Amino acid sequence: MHRQNIPAARPRLKRKSGSGQFILATILLLVTVLCALPIELVFAAAFSDEEMLTSQGFMFFPSRFSLDGFNAVLRYGKQLFISYGVTIFVTVSGTVLGLIIMAMFAHTLTAKSFPLRHFLTIWAMIPMLFSGGQLSTYIIYTSMYNLRDNLLVLILPLCVSTMNIIILRTYIHTSIPKELTDSARIDGAGEYRTFFQIVLPLMKPSLAAVGFMMATAYWNDWQNALLFITSNNKKPLQLLLINIQKSIETLLSTRNIPSSALVAMQGSIPQYSATMATVVMVIGPIMIVYPFFQKYFIKGLTIGSVKG
Amino acid sequence: MKKQLQLLWGHRAQVIMAMPVFLIFLFFSYVPMAGLVLAFKDFDYKLGLWQSPWNGLANFKFLLASKQTFLQMTLNTVMYYLIFTAAGMLLEIAIAIAMDQLAFKRLGKVMQSVLIVPIFISYTAVQFIVYAFLSSNTGIINNLFGSSTRWYMEAKYWPVILTVVKLWNGTGYGAVLYMSVLAGIDQQMYEAAQIDGANKWQQIRHVTLPSLLPMMTVMLLLSVGSIMHSDTGLFYQVTRNSGTLYSTTQVIDSYILNAIFHNSNFGFTAAATFFQSVVGTILILLSNAAVRKIHPENALF
Numbered sequence: 001m002h003r004q005n006i007p008a009a010r011p012r013l014k015r016k017s018g019s020g021q022f023i024l025a026t027i028l029l030l031v032t033v034l035c036a037l038p039i040e041l042v043f044a045a046a047f048s049d050e051e052m053l054t055s056q057g058f059m060f061f062p063s064r065f066s067l068d069g070f071n072a073v074l075r076y077g078k079q080l081f082i083s084y085g086v087t088i089f090v091t092v093s094g095t096v097l098g099l100i101i102m103a104m105f106a107h108t109l110t111a112k113s114f115p116l117r118h119f120l121t122i123w124a125m126i127p128m129l130f131s132g133g134q135l136s137t138y139i140i141y142t143s144m145y146n147l148r149d150n151l152l153v154l155i156l157p158l159c160v161s162t163m164n165i166i167i168l169r170t171y172i173h174t175s176i177p178k179e180l181t182d183s184a185r186i187d188g189a190g191e192y193r194t195f196f197q198i199v200l201p202l203m204k205p206s207l208a209a210v211g212f213m214m215a216t217a218y219w220n221d222w223q224n225a226l227l228f229i230t231s232n233n234k235k236p237l238q239l240l241l242i243n244i245q246k247s248i249e250t251l252l253s254t255r256n257i258p259s260s261a262l263v264a265m266q267g268s269i270p271q272y273s274a275t276m277a278t279v280v281m282v283i284g285p286i287m288i289v290y291p292f293f294q295k296y297f298i299k300g301l302t303i304g305s306v307k308g
Numbered sequence: 309m310k311k312q313l314q315l316l317w318g319h320r321a322q323v324i325m326a327m328p329v330f331l332i333f334l335f336f337s338y339v340p341m342a343g344l345v346l347a348f349k350d351f352d353y354k355l356g357l358w359q360s361p362w363n364g365l366a367n368f369k370f371l372l373a374s375k376q377t378f379l380q381m382t383l384n385t386v387m388y389y390l391i392f393t394a395a396g397m398l399l400e401i402a403i404a405i406a407m408d409q410l411a412f413k414r415l416g417k418v419m420q421s422v423l424i425v426p427i428f429i430s431y432t433a434v435q436f437i438v439y440a441f442l443s444s445n446t447g448i449i450n451n452l453f454g455s456s457t458r459w460y461m462e463a464k465y466w467p468v469i470l471t472v473v474k475l476w477n478g479t480g481y482g483a484v485l486y487m488s489v490l491a492g493i494d495q496q497m498y499e500a501a502q503i504d505g506a507n508k509w510q511q512i513r514h515v516t517l518p519s520l521l522p523m524m525t526v527m528l529l530l531s532v533g534s535i536m537h538s539d540t541g542l543f544y545q546v547t548r549n550s551g552t553l554y555s556t557t558q559v560i561d562s563y564i565l566n567a568i569f570h571n572s573n574f575g576f577t578a579a580a581t582f583f584q585s586v587v588g589t590i591l592i593l594l595s596n597a598a599v600r601k602i603h604p605e606n607a608l609f
Contacts, residue, residue, distance in 0.1 A: 025415065114322050160333065227568065290425065
């Protein structure tokens, strides 16, 4: 899509804001509330009193609040902090690495004179159409590459994707004037310099969009972790959540909790609220970051859907 | 040959810049594709993928011998694909059009933001949310209706449950694409339609829907290739991988995941994987060819 083809924004038709509009708004509002309630439930449960949860069940608006869940998780959940570290490390390094190498790749695809342009385009397209499937991937990663219990297996396979390359390429194509890179070359800037000093800084909006999508993919990746990671000190948050489903004690090894604290918690671990508190800790960061990236993210989605 | 190498040498900077992505695709996408030969091998972990002996079509015979399992998971996979695609697209378009028609733009922006959020919650976390609704003692549904259904034991409810979860998770995100198309429609088209005496519904039918068609085609085409693949997290995590639910919740992907964990039935699984990859690719090529025939400009490639 070329910029000049987009019709200049015209003021929208004046719409009658009669009763029809209010019905429409009410329906949409209802949908939105229905959509938000399950998320609200997690927060409500995380701050609920454990006794109330077990006797009366989960509630959207709990009658008794308590911080026991968070207390237990934050004070005795050593594993949570290790997992936080792992997830942050994987997310940041994977996203940065992926953005740089995909931006470079996309940049080479836009140079008309580059003889490998078509070959590389096809090379990047085929994985979108055809894949080896989980089983052969699993066997090759473990028996050929020896990536079992190695953090690289969480980083490398997710760091490039065809869709993201298309988004970046389309962005360079439509939003970075050819004259700019050409004149840089004429002024004697090498290929690297042209890319790192001119193209890359101008790509910021598309990098923000792709970066956010990549970061959430890394943050939420549970399958690779479940398949390949075995040791506790490499366990990312999502794997921790899976383990908690089986028993909250994975998180709060009872041995570490002093008996005085156990007495204060009425002899038992606040299971439901502590679990939900952990869920809040896992999904919280994305919810906090999302509003800042929303604008770019929506733009990126839109670019990606227009085939370049 | 020499000339070509010289040409490449002239572009060595570009070659180097393209290299990392090239290599990652090679090692993490293309080599596993070669791993599909597993379907024709008698896999032995000690011998590794390449050294394991060939066994012809034995794995596929095995697949046919345990038809029951295979048919059921294939059927489930396709059924969920159809439900999710049809219901998802319908709801996404409905929401997109409703948002576009809404006069209160500020409110629309806020609602849109909220609707997208669920896609960012991983199924491992969604699983706990679903549990809060369905747990037999403490769950919201049982409390609300005073019932004591043991949801995680009753396979018949799960097609509905999974559809609701999937729609909750993906609809807001899917609607964004259609909304961006709608925002790009030239307002003159609506003005012209109005002058011709078209009412709101007629405008939607004759202006809005036709302009959504290209995007719908692209989305359908992209999804057809993954008809044999499922949102593994939905079927593996949200169901808590409960064996009693398998009759309605086991899809090919979750079966394979289970097989890997139990280290069992590699022959059967390899054949199923092969089937899954090949069918997906054939379908996407076929449907792309079909679209190319009818609307060349909407084809993917």
